[in-house]
Amino acid sequence: MSAVSDRLPVFPWDKLEPFKATAAAHPGGIVDLSVGTPVDPVPQLIQKALVAAADSPGYPTVWGTPELRDALVAWCERRLGARDFTHRNVLPVVGSKELVAWLPVQLGLGPGDKVAYPRLAYPxxxxxxxxxxxxHVAYDDPLELDPAGLKLLWLNSPSNPTGRVLSQQELTRIVAWAREHGILVFADECYLELGWEADPVSVLHPEVCGGSYEGIVAVHSLSKRSNLAGYRAAFLAGDSAVLGDLLQIRKHGGMMPSAPTQAAAVAALSDDTHVHEQRERYAARRQALRDALLGQGFRIEHSEAGLYLWATRDEPCWDTVAHLADLGILVTPGDFYGPAGNTFVRVALTVTDERVQAATHRLAPR
Structure with missing residues (x-):
């Protein structure tokens, strides 16, 4: 038997270690703009909900508490424009990365089945x-894919890494095409509440899906909008038949968010104030880093939403990584997201205001 790890690519982040060491040696310390991990405090109302649920000796439910399902349904209707949602249209998961990595297995896909995703994409x-x-096949335009054998189509809007947003018209055409060919659509919308120069639309919006959720599922996370990456709290919303099958599989696999996490998610989903406050923090950091990069001669493409700037100096991405590491700044090489990114770097906004100030000072023209 071959090891499962033999099927996987080399873990890309290991290749950044030498550049991380260079950046860390800077007299002012490293400014790590590589990984998009939240650094701001978890809002107090969420912490309080977690603590209040700390005495949870019994097993949690895979489907989530009724209170969590109520909160998920209400949020989808309030924030995504979904209509006529019920508990059967939602399913909590243990962080979105777990779901993305194991979804094809849980859908029963195997040799001969195709999974498609954007050419520049989350690995x-x-x-x-x-x-x-x-x-697996990468695409520039999903409508140009050969539908034969294609079972799962990943969309990602807003995109990680580019920040590109698919328009309502584009989403509508893609959903109609996928339904015509019997292709299941999973739309990764984890950055949907972080639109800057565009207003991202969900595949669950009635003007996109026509009021039917057949064949479409949206993936959402509380990691970025509520600073809950450490809680592992995410969820699916959409086709009740697909979610019903996944629920049964996940019950057998014991894939359940902890009870305190479920209580915290209810608090997070029921409050929009902390989301607005966090958006304002990111907006200020984005403007400062964007101005500094442009002043250094970078060009920024897309980046109209999400937590990253997709930047280039029109040179090999590792040359840019090395240049910035010498300034004590660590960024992600674009080729981590596919060969099409080999002249770009991804710059994360997830650092403190103090570290943003340090980065802008180092990037200032001398």
Whole structure:
């Protein structure tokens, strides 16, 4: 038997270690703009909900508490424009990365089945296909894909890494095409509440899906909008038949968010004030870093939403990584997200205001 790890690509982040060491040696310390992990405090109302649920000796439910399902349904209707949602249209998961990595396996895909994802994309889409031994294909335009054997189509809007947002018209055409060919659509919308120069739309919006959720599922996370990456709290919303099957599989697999996490998620989903406050923090950091990069001669493409700036100096991405590491700044090389990113770097906004100030000072023209 070959090891499962043999099916997987080399973990890309290991290649950044030498550049991280260079950046860390800077007299002012490293400014780590590579990983998009939240650094701001978890809002107090969420912490209080977690503590209040700390005495939870029994097993949690895979489907989530009725209170969590109520909160998920209400949020989807309030924030995504979904209509006529019920508990059967939602399913909590243990963080979105777990879901992305294991979805093809849970859908029963295998050799001969195809999984498609954007040419510039979060690497875990490909990892999920590899874990299932399914075929995988990257696309520029999903409507140009050969539908034969295509079982799962990943959309990602707003995009990680580019920040590109698919318009309502684009989403509508893609959903109609996928339904015509019997292709299941999973839309990764984890950055949907972080639109800057565009207003992202969900595939669950009635003007996109026509009021039917058949064949479409949206993936959402509380990691970025509520600073809950450490809680592992995410959820699916959409086609009740697909979610019903996944629920049964996940029950057998014991894939359940902890009871305190479920209580915290209810608090997070029921409050929009902390989301607005966090958006304002990110907006200020984005403007400062964007101005500094432009002043250094970078060009920024897309980046109209999300937590990253997709930047280039029109040179090999590792040359840019090395240049910035010498300034004590660590960024992610664009080729982590596919060969099409080999002249770009991804710059995360998830650092403190003090570290943003340090970065802008180092990037200032001399």
């Amino acid at each position: 875990t889409y490909e990892v999920g296909a590899r874990l299932a031994r399914a075929d």
